[in-house]
Amino acid sequence: WDRLTEFFKEPYASDIPGYFDGSYFMNAINNLLPQSLDELLQEKFISDYKGNGETELKDAIQENSLLNFTPSAPVLLIHGDADMTVPFSNTASALDFYRSNGKTNVDSLMVIGDHVGAAGAAIIGAMLWFESLEN
DSSP, rough: OOOHHHBBTHHHHHHHHHHHHSSSOHHHHHHHSOHHHHHBBHHHHHHHHHTTTOHHHHHHHHOOOGGGGGGSSOOOEETTOOOOSOOOHHHHHHHHHHHTTTSSEEEEEEEEEETTTTTHHHHHHHHHHHHHHHO
């Protein structure tokens, strides 16, 4: 959409493209960005998004939602207990949605850590879960 300056405040709007050139790990990118969305995002963008604006973005988010399909294979949703990047409500909503649609092959696992710090435990949890599927 080439609208970074409409979404992000400076210097982030100018800097963000360089963060995703493959030379930064995710935790390095997280450390370069503010923790508060109010510091990162333009006030007008936030206002438009919360209101009736930004319909193209809202449509794209809806189109890419994990709630637009019902899995036929087993699914494990893994979440860090201190994750401030992705709210736990996302995991809870997805789990509720799948179960309300009769999916009993969807489960969740809470691991210790924030969005980056939980990665190791999440990988181990996923490996153990995959092994359990083999048995």
